[in-house]
Structures are given as C-alpha cells and as structure tokens.
Amino acid sequence: MAFGYNGKILHVDLKNSTQSVEEPPEIFYRRYFGGRAFVAYYLLNKIKPGVDPLGPENVLVFASSVLGGAPAHGLCRFSVGAKSPLTGGFGESEAGGYWGPELKFAGFDAIVITGKSPRPVYLWVHDGTAEIRDASGFWGMTTGEAQDAIQEELGDSKIRVALIGPAGENQVPFANIANDLSHITGRTGMGAVMGSKHLKAIACRGTKKLEIKDPEAVSKVAQRVSRDRKENPMSYGLHWMGTPAAVLHFNHLGTLPTRNFREGTFAGAEKISGERMVETILKKREGCYACAIQCKRCVAVESERFTVDPRYGGPEYEALAALGSNCGIDDLETIAKGNELANKLGLDVISMGNSISFVMDCNEQGLLPAGWVDGLDLRFGNAKVMLQLIEDTAYRRGLGRHLSKGVRAMARELGPAAEKLAVHTKGQEAPLHDGRGKAAVGLGYSLVEKGADHLVSGFDILYERRDHPGMLSVAPLGLLEPMGVLDMGPKKVRLFTYMSFLWSFYNCASVCNFAFIPRSITTLAELVELVKGVTGWETSLWELMKVGERAINMARAFNARDGFSRKDDTLPERFFEPLEGEGPLKGFQLDRRVFQEALDLYYAMMNWDTEKARPTRAKLIELDIDWVWEHIK
Amino acid sequence: MPDHEISLRLHGHLVRYGGEKTSAFPVPIGSAETLAELIRRFKIPPAEISMIVINGQLTPRMDTPLHPDDEVRIFGLVGGG
Numbered sequence: 001m002a003f004g005y006n007g008k009i010l011h012v013d014l015k016n017s018t019q020s021v022e023e024p025p026e027i028f029y030r031r032y033f034g035g036r037a038f039v040a041y042y043l044l045n046k047i048k049p050g051v052d053p054l055g056p057e058n059v060l061v062f063a064s065s066v067l068g069g070a071p072a073h074g075l076c077r078f079s080v081g082a083k084s085p086l087t088g089g090f091g092e093s094e095a096g097g098y099w100g101p102e103l104k105f106a107g108f109d110a111i112v113i114t115g116k117s118p119r120p121v122y123l124w125v126h127d128g129t130a131e132i133r134d135a136s137g138f139w140g141m142t143t144g145e146a147q148d149a150i151q152e153e154l155g156d157s158k159i160r161v162a163l164i165g166p167a168g169e170n171q172v173p174f175a176n177i178a179n180d181l182s183h184i185t186g187r188t189g190m191g192a193v194m195g196s197k198h199l200k201a202i203a204c205r206g207t208k209k210l211e212i213k214d215p216e217a218v219s220k221v222a223q224r225v226s227r228d229r230k231e232n233p234m235s236y237g238l239h240w241m242g243t244p245a246a247v248l249h250f251n252h253l254g255t256l257p258t259r260n261f262r263e264g265t266f267a268g269a270e271k272i273s274g275e276r277m278v279e280t281i282l283k284k285r286e287g288c289y290a291c292a293i294q295c296k297r298c299v300a301v302e303s304e305r306f307t308v309d310p311r312y313g314g315p316e317y318e319a320l321a322a323l324g325s326n327c328g329i330d331d332l333e334t335i336a337k338g339n340e341l342a343n344k345l346g347l348d349v350i351s352m353g354n355s356i357s358f359v360m361d362c363n364e365q366g367l368l369p370a371g372w373v374d375g376l377d378l379r380f381g382n383a384k385v386m387l388q389l390i391e392d393t394a395y396r397r398g399l400g401r402h403l404s405k406g407v408r409a410m411a412r413e414l415g416p417a418a419e420k421l422a423v424h425t426k427g428q429e430a431p432l433h434d435g436r437g438k439a440a441v442g443l444g445y446s447l448v449e450k451g452a453d454h455l456v457s458g459f460d461i462l463y464e465r466r467d468h469p470g471m472l473s474v475a476p477l478g479l480l481e482p483m484g485v486l487d488m489g490p491k492k493v494r495l496f497t498y499m500s501f502l503w504s505f506y507n508c509a510s511v512c513n514f515a516f517i518p519r520s521i522t523t524l525a526e527l528v529e530l531v532k533g534v535t536g537w538e539t540s541l542w543e544l545m546k547v548g549e550r551a552i553n554m555a556r557a558f559n560a561r562d563g564f565s566r567k568d569d570t571l572p573e574r575f576f577e578p579l580e581g582e583g584p585l586k587g588f589q590l591d592r593r594v595f596q597e598a599l600d601l602y603y604a605m606m607n608w609d610t611e612k613a614r615p616t617r618a619k620l621i622e623l624d625i626d627w628v629w630e631h632i633k
Numbered sequence: 634m635p636d637h638e639i640s641l642r643l644h645g646h647l648v649r650y651g652g653e654k655t656s657a658f659p660v661p662i663g664s665a666e667t668l669a670e671l672i673r674r675f676k677i678p679p680a681e682i683s684m685i686v687i688n689g690q691l692t693p694r695m696d697t698p699l700h701p702d703d704e705v706r707i708f709g710l711v712g713g714g
Binding site: 233237240241246248249253275276278279458459461462467468469518519520 | 645649681684
C-alpha cells in the first residue's frame with residue numbers, strides 16, 4: 001500500500017481531448033519523489049530535442065510529490081515544468097499555497113499535459129476524475145476574474161485554481177501561473193506554455209484523505225515547529241516582516257540591486273522597506289496549507305491614485321527590489337500596485353522588473369531607438385511609467401512589444417553595448433540578488449539549469465558565522481566551517497554543491513525553504529522523520545540528498561540534449577564590473593579567473609565532463625538513472 | 634538619572650526585543666555605556682544579531698562606546714527571499 005502518495009499520474013492530451021491514468025510502481029516514487037524530478041523525467045521521455053517551447057510538442061507537467069499535502073507545515077509546494085520559452089532549456093518553477101495539496105486530495109500526484117487544444121479550455125480535476133471544459137468565455141480575463149468565473153461555473157468557492165492571465169494567453173515568455181491569485185509559479189515562463197496550449201486553468205477539488213504511515217510521528221514534528229516558531233529567530237522573522245525585511249538589511253550590506261544592478265545601495269530604501277510596509281499598507285499576514293509560520297504579505301491601498309486589491313497578496317522582497325530600487329522607484333504604494341498588476345495580468349514580477357530596469361538603463365545610455373521609446377519618459381524613478389509598462393507588456397503593445405521578449409532578446413536586438421547591461425543567465429532575468437555580494441548565489445545563477453535562480457543553495461550570509469542558525473543547521477551535512485560572503489573559493493564550491501542537492505530535494509518533495517533549514521526552523525533530522533512518518537520508508541538523509549542530485553543531473557541532461565554546454569554557464573557581464581555608487585561594496589567586482597576555477601571545481605565534484613559540463617555515464621549509473629545516458633551519449 | 638539619550642532602531646525579528654516598534658526610539662544611556670551593555674539591557678542574544686550600524690557606519694566591535702545622540706541600528710538575521 002502506498003503511503004503519502006496516490007500512485008496515480010494523470011495524462012491529458014489536449015489535441016484529442018483524451019486522458020489516461022498511469023500508475024507507476026513504488027520504486028518510481030522513491031527514486032524521484034515528485035516536483036522537479038517528475039518534471040525532468042517526463043520532459044526527457046516525452047519531448048524530442050529541438051522542439052519549439054511554444055509549439056504543441058512541448059509537454060507541461062504539474063507535479064506535487066510523495067510528501068505534498070501531508071499534514072505538516074511547509075509540505076505544500078508543487079512544480080510546474082516544461083521546455084522554457086524564456087531560456088530554450090529546462091523550465092521549472094515552484095509555488096506554495098493550497099493547489100498542490102488539493103491536487104493530491106483530488107486523487108493525483110501529478111498531471112502531464114501534451115498537445116494543444118483547438119480552443120480555450122480548462123481542466124477540472126476532482127475526486128479521481130478529470131474533465132476538459134470549454135474556457136472560451138474566460139479567455140481574455142484577468143486571473144481574478146477567471147478564478148471567480150470558474151468557481152461560479154462549478155458552484156464551489158473552495159475549488160483551488162491554477163491559472164494564467166492575459167500575459168500567458170499572449171505567450172509572453174515570462175508569463176506566470178497563479179494559484180489562489182497570490183501564490184505564483186513565476187519563473188521560466190510556464191504561463192506562456194499554458195497559453196500556447198490554450199489551457200486557461202486547472203481547477204482542483206478533492207475529498208480524498210491521504211494515507212499516512214505514522215500520523216503521530218508527523219504530528220510530533222509539526223507540533224514542535226508550531227510550538228517553537230515564535231522563539232526561533234528565522235521563522236519568527238519570516239512571520240513578522242516576511243521577506244521584505246531584506247530591503248534595509250541588504251541596503252546596509254551594499255547588496256540591494258539598484259538601477260539595473262549598477263549600484264548596491266538605494267537612497268529611497270527606507271520608503272520601500274519591510275518596516276514601512278508594516279507601518280502603512282500591510283493588511284494581514286497569510287500563509288499556505290497547514291503552515292503556522294504565515295510568511296506571506298497581504299497589502300491593501302485605497303488612494304485617489306488607485307486601489308490595490310488584497311486578494312493578490314502583497315510584494316515580497318523580490319518585487320520591492322525589482323519594481324523598486326532596481327528601477328530607482330521609492331514609492332511603496334506604486335510598487336504594491338505593480339505587484340498586483342503582475343499577479344492579475346499573469347507576469348513574473350522578477351523578469352518584468354528586470355525588463356523595465358534594463359530599458360531604463362539603455363535609455364539613459366542612449367541605446368534605445370526612438371521607435372522603442374515612443375515618447376515615454378523612461379528615466380529611472382518614474383513610477384507612473386512602470387505601471388503602464390507592466391500593462392503594455394501583458395498586452396504586447398507600444399514599448400511592451402519589446403519588453404515582452406525579455407532582457408536577452410531585447411539586448412540582442414539592441415547590440416553589444418546593451419548586452420553588457422543585460423542581467424540574465426541562460427536568458428532568465430536575475431532575481432534581485434547581486435552575485436557580486438553573494439558568491440554562492442552567483443554560482444547558482446550560473447550553474448542552475450533553469451537560468452538565474454536564487455533559491456539553490458541558501459544565501460551566503462547564512463554561512464558567514466559559526467553561531468548563525470543557518471551554519472549550525474547544516475552541520476549534519478559535514479558543513480562545519482563558516483566562510484565569507486564574497487568567497488568563491490573551493491570551500492564555498494563544496495558548500496554550494498552539497499546545499500544544491502538538499503535544495504533540489506526540497507524542490508522534488510514539496511518542501512518549502514521558508515519552513516526548513518537553513519533559512520527556517522525545521523531541522524534535517526526532522527525532515528528525515530517526516531519522510532519516514534509519511535511514507536513508512538526506512539530512509540536517510542543520504543537517500544534524500546541523492547534524490548536532489550538525481551534531479552539536477554536529469555535537468556542538466558535535458559539541457560545538454562538541446563545543445564547547452566559550459567558556454568551557457570555564465571554570469572551577467574555587469575557582475576564582472578565594479579559596483580558603482582556608495583556602500584560597503586563600492587568598487588567590488590567578480591574575478592573571471594576565480595569564477596572559471598569555481599566552475600571547473602564544481603563540474604569535477606559533480607563527476608561531470610568538464611568541457612561539456614554534463615553528466616558522465618558513471619555518474620548516471622551511480623545515481624541509478626543510466627537510462628538518461630541514452631539521451632546524451 | 635542618565636544624562637543622555639541615543640536613538641535605537643531594531644530591525645527584522647529583533648523588533649520583539651523592543652516592543653515590536655518598527656521605527657527608532659530614544660534610549661537613555663549612562664556615561665561610558667558600550668554597545669555590548671546596550672545589547673544586554675535589551676536582552677538581545679548576540680547570535681541573533683547580524684549587523685550593527687552606528688551613525689551609518691558598520692560597527693563590528695561590541696566594546697564600542699556609545700555617545701549622546703548616536704543613531705544605533707541593530708539588524709536581526711535574514712536569509713533573503
């Protein structure tokens with residue numbers, strides 16, 4: 001008997017309006033767990049190299065996991081994956097909320113979607129069945145309008161809906177997918193893939209009770225965390241101020257991306273800070289399924305200028321920096337409005353903000369043709385134009401026609417001078433963390449298969465000091481010595497490698513990094529207890545780390561098959577130039593030689609071919625996925 | 634009676650040691666009071682502090698003496714987002 005998972009994967013062919021249910025054996029679940037590894041498994045096996053990410057041959061996977069929906073904090077996440085229209089490589093993004101658990105309660109662990117529907121449709125998944133329904137009437141709606149309409153049509157306001165807005169319909173390559181309007185699978189353009197398939201939404205509702213092997217063991221961990229969450233500085237901080245606490249912190253460290261990553265401090269930081277949010281527009285703190293930490297923000301604005309609807313949540317740190325400091329904008333209400341628009345229209349706020357700051361930078365450098373500028377005042381700091389550009393991007397009009405291609409494509413059109421200002425890796429715009437001031441984050445930007453991603457290994461500040469809870473928490477991995485935030489040397493590469501396995505496991509197993517170490521409260525020993533308690537498997541940290549490593553290797557193989565190699569493991573040119581402005585890191589830049597040595601070392605530690613930067617056959621055999629070799633040999 | 638005041642601001646989760654105030658507040662100090670003494674007074678565990686800024690300057694030394702009208706900011710642990 002299966003514990004924790006349903007043992008059912010739903011396959012839907014949108015072209016022929018058919019569906020089937022796959023029932024993989026237990027070993028499949030134990031080897032891959034779910035999430036990222038399920039995505040990589042189905043992308044490798046169902047997509048041929050060279051397919052158009054926005055063509056009908058692309059495959060779209062929604063995957064919860066063995067742990068998803070278990071009755072404990074931080075086990076709510078799910079992955080969405082496909083070949084990315086933004087990078088042309090492995091695409092994947094995760095979100096929390098309630099949708100992932102609801103999919104499990106509806107009887108499925110994952111959904112694999114192939115083909116393109118001839119007309120707009122949505123998928124209605126409930127109690128072990130699925131139905132493809134007409135969505136023609138919902139096409140063109142914002143995420144909020146469409147969610148309301150679907151819940152009304154199905155007659156149940158408790159239905160959880162993952163869906164796209166107009167940006168996804170218009171196939172903007174960084175379009176996102178929202179669930180419950182404020183939980184966002186934002187990265188790598190998965191919303192555009194949904195749009196390309198004429199799939200507006202997946203609605204889920206289920207009443208199935210998940211079978212848990214040892215409910216008492218699971219409850220014991222959940223109760224410990226619930227009891228201690230206000231004492232623990234990491235989880236209490238996440239609850240009280242959420243990620244926006246980072247704004248002033250990073251500003252003082254000199255790592256708050258400002259004016260398209262030119263500078264690391266922002267004169268207006270105070271005005272867009274987490275502190276200011278608490279004092280002004282914060283309406284309430286929210287969270288995800290079964291989680292008491294409640295790290296999400298919900299904001300409301302009612303002013304003469306505009307209103308901000310609290311249904312769309314509130315800006316995280318990423319939005320505050322992407323639409324704020326990095327665009328030179330110090331108006332918190334307008335940033336909150338921009339965040340609401342991005343969630344309503346279905347745009348990834350990180351890529352959106354970067355695209356705007358990039359054109360502002362190009363404009364300042366005189367690199368934008370008059371036809372692009374279109375009479376707009378594109379100076380850094382223009383909050384009003386930022387809001388207009390978000391709408392124009394979703395509808396691909398005016399300058400939005402260019403913005404909607406993303407930073408890499410715009411830079412290629414504008415030429416070499418603009419390419420130096422383009423802050424992306426593999427075509428994905430960078431999150432709002434400066435790789436110059438956080439060496440492990442920089443390595444992650446370069447090495448991760450999906451393009452610039454900040455949630456790979458944990459931030460360097462977690463490992464800077466011997467008595468830091470982050471440093472203490474990773475001792476069971478043999479990571480025992482603190483190291484400087486700017487250090488990209490061999491010890492940092494080792495730490496990065498180990499932590500990337502753990503984080504990758506998190507992404508395979510619905511685990512939220514805001515509930516587990518090194519960023520939060522739940523320990524590695526408790527993680528193992530949770531897996532044992534949910535599944536009944538006699539497992540170990542070793543086995544879980546190997547799941548994470550397996551998923552990285554599969555994603556790497558997917559990219560290798562499509563021609564990715566070492567040349568794609570780059571960093572933005574800007575990171576090799578001195579930080580401008582004021583602040584403690586003024587003048588600091590990455591050293592190209594140190595960076596290349598770090599890559600060499602990482603590939604060697606991974607047992608990869610150093611030149612091709614891809615797995616060797618021996619590594620794949622060691623990971624028990626030798627079938628992957630057939631795809632890349 | 635203390636003669637002087639400083640301005641103290643606690644950031645991030647450290648607000649819990651100062652009545653959950655997000656803005657700066659005045660704190661009376663005795664002569665020759667150090668940063669370490671101030672931190673003890675507010676019962677802030679040193680391991681929960683990530684950074685201290687006095688008058689805009691990063692201040693790593695806990696034996697730093699405090700002066701009247703100093704602007705002291707103490708930052709808690711963050712991991713980014």
